Amino acid sequence: MFVVTTLFSFFIGVHGGTYQGVIDMFTRAKTGHVQIHKAGYLDKPSIYKNINNYEMITKELDKIPIIESWTPRVYANVLVFVDTKTTGAKLIGINPEKEMSVTRFKEKIKKGSMFSTEPSKEVIIGAPLAKVLKAEIGSELIIITQAADGSIANGIFKIIGFAGRDDDPSERGSVYINIKTAQEFLELGNRIHEIAISIKDQEKSRKTALLIRDLNLDKTLEVSPWEEIEKDFYKAMQTDKKRSVIFFTIISLIVAVGILNTVLMTILERTREFGVLKALGTRPYHIFTVIVLETGILSIISAILGALAGMAINYYLSRHGIKYPTPIEFQGVLFTEMRCIINAESIIKPMILTILTAVIVSIYPAIRAARTIPVNALRSN
Amino acid sequence: MSDIIKVENISKKYISGQVPIIALDNVSLIIKKGEFTAIAGPSGSGKTTLLNLISGLDVPSTGNVMLDGKPLSNMKGSELSDFRRDHIGFIFQSYNLIPVLNVKENIEYIMLLQGVSEHDRHTRVLEILKEVGLTDMSKRRPAELSGGQQQRVAVARAMVSNPDIILADEPTANLDSHSAIDLLDMMRRLNEEKGMTFVFSTHDSRIMERARRLIMLKDGVIDKEEIR
Numbered sequence: 184m185f186v187v188t189t190l191f192s193f194f195i196g197v198h199g200g201t202y203q204g205v206i207d208m209f210t211r212a213k214t215g216h217v218q219i220h221k222a223g224y225l226d227k228p229s230i231y232k233n234i235n236n237y238e239m240i241t242k243e244l245d246k247i248p249i250i251e252s253w254t255p256r257v258y259a260n261v262l263v264f265v266d267t268k269t270t271g272a273k274l275i276g277i278n279p280e281k282e283m284s285v286t287r288f289k290e291k292i293k294k295g296s297m298f299s300t301e302p303s304k305e306v307i308i309g310a311p312l313a314k315v316l317k318a319e320i321g322s323e324l325i326i327i328t329q330a331a332d333g334s335i336a337n338g339i340f341k342i343i344g345f346a347g348r349d350d351d352p353s354e355r356g357s358v359y360i361n362i363k364t365a366q367e368f369l370e371l372g373n374r375i376h377e378i379a380i381s382i383k384d385q386e387k388s389r390k391t392a393l394l395i396r397d398l399n400l401d402k403t404l405e406v407s408p409w410e411e412i413e414k415d416f417y418k419a420m421q422t423d424k425k426r427s428v429i430f431f432t433i434i435s436l437i438v439a440v441g442i443l444n445t446v447l448m449t450i451l452e453r454t455r456e457f458g459v460l461k462a463l464g465t466r467p468y469h470i471f472t473v474i475v476l477e478t479g480i481l482s483i484i485s486a487i488l489g490a491l492a493g494m495a496i497n498y499y500l501s502r503h504g505i506k507y508p509t510p511i512e513f514q515g516v517l518f519t520e521m522r523c524i525i526n527a528e529s530i531i532k533p534m535i536l537t538i539l540t541a542v543i544v545s546i547y548p549a550i551r552a553a554r555t556i557p558v559n560a561l562r563s564n
Numbered sequence: 565m566s567d568i569i570k571v572e573n574i575s576k577k578y579i580s581g582q583v584p585i586i587a588l589d590n591v592s593l594i595i596k597k598g599e600f601t602a603i604a605g606p607s608g609s610g611k612t613t614l615l616n617l618i619s620g621l622d623v624p625s626t627g628n629v630m631l632d633g634k635p636l637s638n639m640k641g642s643e644l645s646d647f648r649r650d651h652i653g654f655i656f657q658s659y660n661l662i663p664v665l666n667v668k669e670n671i672e673y674i675m676l677l678q679g680v681s682e683h684d685r686h687t688r689v690l691e692i693l694k695e696v697g698l699t700d701m702s703k704r705r706p707a708e709l710s711g712g713q714q715q716r717v718a719v720a721r722a723m724v725s726n727p728d729i730i731l732a733d734e735p736t737a738n739l740d741s742h743s744a745i746d747l748l749d750m751m752r753r754l755n756e757e758k759g760m761t762f763v764f765s766t767h768d769s770r771i772m773e774r775a776r777r778l779i780m781l782k783d784g785v786i787d788k789e790e791i792r
Contacts, residue, residue: 459660462621463674463721464649466642558622561656 184445184485184537185492187438191533192493194434196500196523198427202420204521206385206409208511209416213353214409215254215285215379216388217395222405224376225412230259230331233374240400241378249382249391252284256377257365261328263308263358265316265342272312272356274326276365276375285381291354295320295344302363307344309354318342326358330370338368435536442537443544446478450548457552458560467553474549475542482541486534494530497523568729568761569595569618574627576613576784587613589784590627595729595763600755602775603765609781611765615733618763619652620644632728649677653722655732655764659714661706661721667693668702671720678725692720696750712743719751723760732764736771748774 210216219240221232234240237255244250257276262269279300282288289297298305306324308316318324322342330336340360347354366372382391388408395406410417450457457470504520576588588610595601603611616622617629620636629636631651639647661670671692672685680688693699696716706714715735722730732751736744748771755762764775772778778790 455660456662459656459662461645462619462648462654462656464645464647464652464677466645466677468642469677558616561621561660 184442184482184541185489187441188486188489188533188537189492189496191434191438191536192490192529193496193523195529195532196493196497196525197505197521199526199529200497200501200521200523202424203385203524205420209413210381210385210409211285211287212291213286213379214412216382216385217380217392217406217408218412219378219380219395219404219406220376222403225405225407228258228376230329230369230371230376233331233371233376234378234401234404235374237373237375237378240404243398243400244378244380244395247391247394249384249387249394251381251383252281253378253380254278254281254285255362255375256282256379257362257369257371258376259328259365259369261326261358263312263316264325264327265318265322268316268318270312270315270356272308272326272358274328274358274360274365274369276360276362276369278362285379288359291346292344293346293348295342298343298359298361300361302361302367304338304340304364305343305361306340307346307359308342309351309357310345310347310349311351311355312357313342313345314349315355320344324358326368328369330368331374332370334370336368336370435540438536439540439544442482442541443547446474446541446545446548450474450552453552454555454560457555458557461555462557462561470555471549471553474552475545478545478549479538479542482538485541486537489537490530490534493533494525497525497529501525566597567594568597568599568632569593569763570630571614571618572628572630574614574617574624574629576610576617576622577625586784588617588624591781591784591786592627593779593786595761597728597761598755598759599761599763599777600752600775601763601777601779602772603763603779603781604767604772604775605765605781605787606767610784611767611781612733613784614781615731615763615765619654619731620648649674650725651728653725653727653730655715655718655722655730655735657734657737659706659711659718659738661714661717663706666703666705667698667709667717670706670717671724674721674725688724689720692724695754696720710743711739712747715739715743715747716750719747719754723754723758727760729761729763732762734765734767736766736768741770744768744771745774 219234221234224232241253244253255278259274261272261274263272277288279297292307293310295307298307308318308324320342324340324342325337326340327335327337346357346359382388388410392406392408460470500523504522506520510519571591571593573590573592574588575586575590578585578587591614603614605611613622617624620639623637662673665673668689671689675685675688689702693702696719698713698716701709701713709717736747739747751762752774754760766772776792780787780789
């Protein structure tokens with residue numbers, strides 16, 4: 184029972200850690216945990232749906248303790264050219280310093296360098312886009328789009344880096360540029376399209392979104408947790424979680440059979456003892472109660488010790504992690520290890536499972552022992 | 565002396581494989597209060613079966629056992645358990661002490677079932693330990709005792725609640741001759757001093773000599789009976 188509780192606790196720790204790792208991977212790659220947009224932007228993005236006075240909003244965000252950092256972004260659909268090659272792309276204006284406090288943008292740059300924090304005519308483009316455009320580091324990139332004032336914006340920029348790998352679909356159309364350059368280029372003034380926020384506890388993304396909504400900063404804005412922004416991914420995760428319930432059920436059944444076997448063996452070994460107790464005048468009900476209580480007490484002790492051992496393992500692995508045999512790359516960011524988590528679920532669930540299973544499965548052996556026929560039991564060795 | 569056990573025409577048949585075995589065949593006997601009776605006979609003569617039927621541990625195929633005027637065949641489950649607890653003391657051939665309990669706990673177990681207060685239990689255990697000569701061993705576990713000492717604990721456990729009768733199935737079978745005679749002498753002393761009824765089975769002729777009444781079983785029937 185001790186081993187079962189430890190393993191189950193470890194399993195939940197790994198399982199939870201995997202999900203946390205995947206969410207971290209996803210949110211730290213680009214999305215952040217919470218985003219603020221003009222109402223309707225997420226459903227139908229437009230250069231005209233922008234946020235005014237974002238500094239005023241971010242000043243308020245800085246006052247919320249759970250918020251770790253935030254970064255402003257500007258987006259526009261553009262047409263890009265390198266020599267005779269042309270294609271559609273997405274211009275993403277970022278503040279390099281702030282962006283790196285929310286996402287792992289720097290890790291995405293696989294070739295070349297990061298653009299400066301000051302406005303410049305430098306861009307980083309997605310590696311797959313570079314492949315399409317046959318662009319090199321140092322190539323000139325012409326960008327044409329419609330600016331926010333209705334004019335045609337066009338400019339020549341220097342490619343200083345490639346983001347992601349050649350086969351990374353998330354970087355197929357990305358053109359990263361300094362946000363101030365983007366605002367100037369798109370005639371946005373100080374307006375932006377998105378504030379991406381990272382929080383200290385990723386489990387509280389919905390709660391944080393509600394907290395920001397409650398600030399009533401601007402009624403024309405909408406605040407969305409990552410679960411709403413990336414609905415498909417979230418749904419896929421939920422489906423996977425439901426699937427893991429089946430897995431948990433199977434594990435629980437294996438645990439139950441294991442405990443039943445142990446209790447039955449113990450009862451069988453003590454057949455003679457129960458025969459003696461019955462011969463001396465112990466009521467069947469007392470024998471039944473003794474076995475259920477004994478199993479219950481043993482399971483409680485095992486569950487506590489098992490949960491402690493599970494906690495210790497999960498704690499160690501939450502600090503040191505488990506290295507992936509092959510690192511996983513997601514949206515250009517490389518993830519090398521998975522960490523376990525310690526939460527109430529990884530402590531309480533295994534304990535409840537062990538104790539409940541032990542008590543329930545002890546009922547049958549207890550009935551068997553209570554029905555022991557003393558004469559037969561006394562004849563047994 | 566009044567009758568404590570009345571066995572009326574009891575038979576016990578087993579089926580071993582396909583073969584029916586008659587362990588006891590139409591046995592009748594009466595045991596009076598305060599008797600010190602040995603049931604003797606060779607292996608397979610039906611001694612253990614007779615004791616099991618008298619104690620209600622087993623059910624006769626035919627016939628009836630009355631203990632202090634009460635028919636055992638009418639009792640079942642908890643009623644029979646309570647009856648055994650309050651009226652019968654058992655001494656087993658292989659002691660059958662509870663290994664995880666110490667001497668004191670083994671002896672007071674039945675009183676615990678009876679709901680006797682802790683103070684009364686303690687007093688009674690000390691009293692009985694003195695009677696069986698194990699005063700200094702109350703904290704020892706069965707594994708720390710010799711066979712003779714374990715059987716003395718079993719005797720103490722059997723008589724601690726002052727049952728109407730103490731049944732002992734070959735109580736000396738696992739003891740050396742010196743310990744066996746010591747034990748029998750102690751049982752006989754308790755019988756004389758306390759007036760307790762003892763019925764024990766044996767096939768040891770030296771033990772038979774110490775019984776006041778000897779019932780000889782052979783092939784499931786009473787072969788002969790002696791009163792000394």
